[in-house]
Structures are given as C-alpha cells and as structure tokens.
Amino acid sequence: MSIGIGIIGTGGISNSHVRGYQANSSLGKIVAVADIDGARAEEAASRWGVDFYTTDYREILARDDVDVVSVCTYNQAHRQPTVDALAAGKHVLCEKPMAATLDDAKAMAKAARDSGRILMIAIHSRYSPQTIAAKKIIDSGALGRVYYGETISTRRRWIGSGSFARKETAGGGAVVDIGVYSLDTALHLLGHPRPKRVSGTTCMAITKDPSAQVYGGHSWDVDRTNVEEFGAAWIRFENGLCITFKTSWAIHGNSMGRSFFLGEKGGVALGPLEYYGDQFGMMVNVIPQDLPPEEDRFVLETRDFLECVRDGRPSPIPPEQVVVTNVIMDALYRSAAADEEVEVTPWQDVL
Ligand SMILES: NC(=O)c1ccc[n+]([C@@H]2O[C@H](COP(=O)([O-])OP(=O)(O)OC[C@H]3O[C@@H](n4cnc5c(N)ncnc54)[C@H](O)[C@@H]3O)[C@@H](O)[C@H]2O)c1
CATH class of the missing domain: 3.30.360.10 (Dihydrodipicolinate Reductase; domain 2)
Structure with a gap:
C-alpha cells in the first residue's frame, strides 16, 4: 500500500518534509499541495512534480487519495488544518511548535483523541x-x-x-x-x-x-x-x-x-x-x-510517521506529550506579563 500524502503550507520547511517523503518513496507519495498563496502552491507543486495544487487545504482533505497530511503552515495556522484533517480521517504530521497558543494545542490534542488518528508533532530533536x-x-x-x-x-x-x-x-x-x-x-x-x-x-x-x-x-x-x-x-x-x-x-x-x-x-x-x-x-x-x-532528521521523522500509519502504531511524538511544552510557554508568557510566578493552566482534560 502506498500512503497518499498532502502538504499544507509550501514555505521554507515544507521542502524538508518533501525531502523526507521522497527519501521514503517506498512508503508513500505526495499527491496534493496547498498554500493560501496560489503562486507559491503552484511553484512548489511544479518543483516537486505534484499534479494537484490549491489555495484551499479543505480540497486536499476531501480527496480519497490523501491519507496523511504534513501541516507546514506558520504557528498561528497549525490548529485549523490539523483539527480539520483529523476530523476528515487523515493522519497528521504537524510542524513544531505544536501550536501558537495553549488553547490551540489543547484543541489539537482533543481532535486527535476524538478522531483516533495519528497526530505527530515534528520535533526533530527527538532524532538526535x-x-x-x-x-x-x-x-x-x-x-x-x-x-x-x-x-x-x-x-x-x-x-x-x-x-x-x-x-x-x-x-x-x-x-x-x-x-x-x-x-x-x-x-x-x-x-x-x-x-x-x-x-x-x-x-x-x-x-x-x-x-x-x-x-x-x-x-x-x-x-x-x-x-x-x-x-x-x-x-x-x-x-x-x-x-x-x-x-x-x-x-x-x-x-x-x-x-x-x-x-x-x-x-x-x-x-x-x-x-x-x-x-x-x-x-x-x-x-x-x-x-x-547524525542522519537527516526529516528523513527519519517522515519514515517514523509513515511506518506508524502503515502499521497502525501510536504516534511516535504524541500530542499528549508535546501539549505540555505549550502549557509551560503559556505560563511563561503570562508570568512575564504579570511580573510574578503563575500556576500553569490545567490541560489534562483533553488527554
Ligand atoms: N523543524 C524545523 O527545523 C523547522 C524549521 C523552520 C520552521 N519550522 C516550522 O515550520 C512552520 C512553517 O515555517 P516556514 O519556515 O515554512 O514558514 P513560512 O512562512 O516560510 O511558510 C509558511 C507557509 O504557510 C502558508 N500558510 C499559512 N496559512 C495557511 C493555510 N491556512 N493553508 C495553507 N497554507 C497556509 C503561508 O502562505 C506560507 O507559505 C512553522 O511552524 C515553523 O516553526 C520548523
């Protein structure tokens, strides 16, 4: 079985995901790409030899030949494509940080739990x-x-x-x-x-x-x-x-x-x-x-992701672990603004 891959966000880091997927071509193939910047989507699709490109990632999620997506958008745009992709039954490899805010990270963790699909956060330092x-x-x-x-x-x-x-x-x-x-x-x-x-x-x-x-x-x-x-x-x-x-x-x-x-x-x-x-x-x-x-961490990361999808194994870098980085970062920013120590916001309800 070849896993159908969609790329959402075709800026700088998407090239590393594509390099990883291309090195693991026996596991999957990129079939669709999306970017809100149409020219960027078109240029990336042509560079990567992908036939389908769009400015609306929901068109990717509607495709039967897409099993998984890489979310390579900037941080403030991690939540919506990830939540929508999981709800559409796709597995997701989402770039770090998990999300720009704790609310977003919690919504993503909850969406992963509710969907039963794999959400893996691309923290490549785990492969060092x-x-x-x-x-x-x-x-x-x-x-x-x-x-x-x-x-x-x-x-x-x-x-x-x-x-x-x-x-x-x-x-x-x-x-x-x-x-x-x-x-x-x-x-x-x-x-x-x-x-x-x-x-x-x-x-x-x-x-x-x-x-x-x-x-x-x-x-x-x-x-x-x-x-x-x-x-x-x-x-x-x-x-x-x-x-x-x-x-x-x-x-x-x-x-x-x-x-x-x-x-x-x-x-x-x-x-x-x-x-x-x-x-x-x-x-x-x-x-x-x-x-x-050191090996190319994007090759290792995308291989791990695709193998887990193929074998039905749990996420190698799961949201219930990485959401805690957002818990700490959220408290750090609140503490800096308040000029005093703060309690972390409870997050365990979404696990
Ligand atoms: N793992 C790493 O080493 C590494 C390195 C750089 C960046 N990153 C992460 O990757 C993410 C993207 O970084 P980048 O350097 O590629 O940024 P970038 O600004 O170059 O690219 C982001 C792209 O996302 C697109 N986009 C935004 N919202 C969208 C949406 N709703 N649908 C489709 N496309 C959308 C933008 O138009 C842009 O082309 C960030 O979260 C960043 O933290 C990771």
Missing part, C-alpha cells in the same frame, strides 16, 4: 543521536531521582524574520521557535513530569537596535519585529523537580551554557553528552565513544 543516548542513560536509572536541570537553546545572532518575527503569524519569538526544542528535550528525557508553577521573563533588546550586527542569519526589520528574542523561566514540577529554561536567538555572548540534569546518583550534560557519577570509589566522567552519526 545525543538525545537518544542521553535518554538511554537516564532511563537506566543511573541518575536516580533527578532534582534539578537547566535546558537551554541559544543562537548568538540568528533572528527570525518573515512569519517568525510577527506575533500574528508565529505567536511568539525565540521561546516558541527554538526554545520549544529544549523544553521538549527536558520533558522527554525526564519522563514527562507535570509542571505546576512557572516564573518567566521575556525581552526584546537587540531586535530593537537597527545598528545591531547580523550574522549567520538574515537581516530583520526592526519596525516589524514584535516577538521576544529572549525568554527564561524557572519551572516547578509536581514531583519536586525544578528546571531553569533559557532561550534566545540574539545575545551579546557566545552561549548561555550547556543543558544539564542533576540526580541523586549521577548527572548528565548535553553538547557534548557526558555522564558524571561515583564509581570504583572515585568520581568518574563517562563520555560515550560510539554515538551514531
């Missing part, structure tokens, strides 16, 4: 050899009870532009764009603990400065950028764990440090991966020597 190895170490129990961690994603200067720079399309800035990866990594590695309170802060500083240097990225329009470049939070969990979260796509500094997790019996740091513990009556550091090389 380092993340996989760190999870092996932590799942072995080598850390014992983990009581503290720091999870960090930094770009010294690579400010989101275009749809990433506007709240109306992205919903937020560095927090939702790159911060979501480190939030998901921490939750995934630590077995999905449940957050209870968050104290957060956000900032625009360099993005307000027209003379600031740009490198490694594209220039940004100071007047049009209305999302945070920096966000940080202190997150308390029900099991007593506390995590510091820091992210930015523009800082005056080389980095904000490495992510690490401290347990009663051992610790782990990422970038590079290192385990710290006591052994042989000494303190030891363990540095894995045989991590597999």
Whole structure:
C-alpha cells in the first residue's frame, strides 16, 4: 500500500518534509499541495512534480487519495488544518511548535483523541543521536531521582524574520521557535513530569537596535519585529523537580551554557553528552565513544510517521506529550506579563 500524502503550507520547511517523503518513496507519495498563496502552491507543486495544487487545504482533505497530511503552515495556522484533517480521517504530521497558543494545542490534542488518528508533532530533536543516548542513560536509572536541570537553546545572532518575527503569524519569538526544542528535550528525557508553577521573563533588546550586527542569519526589520528574542523561566514540577529554561536567538555572548540534569546518583550534560557519577570509589566522567552519526532528521521523522500509519502504531511524538511544552510557554508568557510566578493552566482534560 502506498500512503497518499498532502502538504499544507509550501514555505521554507515544507521542502524538508518533501525531502523526507521522497527519501521514503517506498512508503508513500505526495499527491496534493496547498498554500493560501496560489503562486507559491503552484511553484512548489511544479518543483516537486505534484499534479494537484490549491489555495484551499479543505480540497486536499476531501480527496480519497490523501491519507496523511504534513501541516507546514506558520504557528498561528497549525490548529485549523490539523483539527480539520483529523476530523476528515487523515493522519497528521504537524510542524513544531505544536501550536501558537495553549488553547490551540489543547484543541489539537482533543481532535486527535476524538478522531483516533495519528497526530505527530515534528520535533526533530527527538532524532538526535545525543538525545537518544542521553535518554538511554537516564532511563537506566543511573541518575536516580533527578532534582534539578537547566535546558537551554541559544543562537548568538540568528533572528527570525518573515512569519517568525510577527506575533500574528508565529505567536511568539525565540521561546516558541527554538526554545520549544529544549523544553521538549527536558520533558522527554525526564519522563514527562507535570509542571505546576512557572516564573518567566521575556525581552526584546537587540531586535530593537537597527545598528545591531547580523550574522549567520538574515537581516530583520526592526519596525516589524514584535516577538521576544529572549525568554527564561524557572519551572516547578509536581514531583519536586525544578528546571531553569533559557532561550534566545540574539545575545551579546557566545552561549548561555550547556543543558544539564542533576540526580541523586549521577548527572548528565548535553553538547557534548557526558555522564558524571561515583564509581570504583572515585568520581568518574563517562563520555560515550560510539554515538551514531547524525542522519537527516526529516528523513527519519517522515519514515517514523509513515511506518506508524502503515502499521497502525501510536504516534511516535504524541500530542499528549508535546501539549505540555505549550502549557509551560503559556505560563511563561503570562508570568512575564504579570511580573510574578503563575500556576500553569490545567490541560489534562483533553488527554
Ligand atoms: N523543524 C524545523 O527545523 C523547522 C524549521 C523552520 C520552521 N519550522 C516550522 O515550520 C512552520 C512553517 O515555517 P516556514 O519556515 O515554512 O514558514 P513560512 O512562512 O516560510 O511558510 C509558511 C507557509 O504557510 C502558508 N500558510 C499559512 N496559512 C495557511 C493555510 N491556512 N493553508 C495553507 N497554507 C497556509 C503561508 O502562505 C506560507 O507559505 C512553522 O511552524 C515553523 O516553526 C520548523
């Protein structure tokens, strides 16, 4: 059986999904594409050799030859195509962050539960050899009870532009764009603990400065950028764990440090991966020597998605896990606005 694939949103990242699907052509074939920008849809369809394109994604959902869709729209437009696709009986691979708002993420999780279809959130960091190895170490129990961690994603200067720079399309800035990866990594590695309170802060500083240097990225329009470049939070969990979260796509500094997790019996740091513990009556550091090389994460991600659809297996990166990143980001933004620690909004009703 060849799985029929539709692509909704034909901007930058859709090319990576298509690269992944084309590398897994024995599992499925792209049969339709949609973008509200007709010229973009037409150009992408011709580049990818797909016959059908439209400006209305509902036409894709009405097609019998479409079994699954990739939702590659900007964040504020993740919810509607995902909910509609699931209701139409299609399986969905949706780009990260799961959604621009917690309300949207909850609606998507509920739609997945009600439909019984697969909703997979495309958080490609789950396919990093380092993340996989760190999870092996932590799942072995080598850390014992983990009581503290720091999870960090930094770009010294690579400010989101275009749809990433506007709240109306992205919903937020560095927090939702790159911060979501480190939030998901921490939750995934630590077995999905449940957050209870968050104290957060956000900032625009360099993005307000027209003379600031740009490198490694594209220039940004100071007047049009209305999302945070920096966000940080202190997150308390029900099991007593506390995590510091820091992210930015523009800082005056080389980095904000490495992510690490401290347990009663051992610790782990990422970038590079290192385990710290006591052994042989000494303190030891363990540095894995045989991590597999990085593979194209979009090829791995789309293969996992299509194989789960083919085999009727559950979502490899399910909404009930990733919705918690939205729970934390929502509380971070509310806390920053209120200038005080806040309770997270309950989300378990949609699981
Ligand atoms: N996984 C990654 O490494 C990675 C990298 C970049 C972006 N992303 C994510 O991918 C998503 C898209 O990013 P991008 O860089 O492609 O953005 P983009 O702005 O280049 O493309 C978004 C496209 O969606 C289209 N669109 C918006 N609403 C639509 C709708 N209702 N129906 C059909 N098309 C619609 C827009 O016209 C645009 O062409 C974002 O959520 C972003 O966070 C992920």
